[in-house]
Amino acid sequence: MAAPESDKLSDRLQFSLNVPFPSEREATIALRSLGADRQPRRSGARQHLELHRTVLTASWSADSARNLRVAVNSFIEHLDLVLETMIMFSTEEAESAEGKGVGGHVGLAGSHGDPPNDGLTTHLKVKS
Template identity: 35%
Template sequence: MRCNRTIQIPFESEKHASIAKQVIEVDRELQPQAVRRELSIENNVLVVTFKTLTVRLSRLTVNAFLENVDLVIRTLAEFGEDAEKRSTT
């Protein structure tokens, strides 16, 4: 693989980072021969490393991934523990 990118995404807690990892890793890459993705957790940070064949493919893959992360973050905000606390007060 020619192009390597690592992204670090901080979450409010390690639990939220772990939830995001579990949700996102269910979806496999559409081109496994051209894209490799590794996810890990470091404290409250989701660390993602992409290995792709081209810069263009790297850009497309990272953009799609960040859209998924955005959805997870908005879902956690709407339905997570903090949302439960807001609705009971």
């Protein structure tokens, strides 16, 4: 007899990552970009993305440490690409606005003297 789904999930390794963004707009862009690719079924890992105002929460469960590591590493590489792209467009938009005599753009580039918000928080649960 197969174990209930809730028992199966409790036996899996779990990991979550909170990624703060300067605005809801940027958080939504990241969610749409990162959520476009589904985890392959054969990977043994499941990914769930949630948005809470300006914080993107990514969580995974996997049947092995290797599968969890591969899934999280893949996500972080994709997140890095999304952030670099957002910064590039934010910087170009600010430079374009300055050339037209328009006020600067507040975004991931850290305009107005603010450093970019790079505070990530993580949570790891390991089965005993």
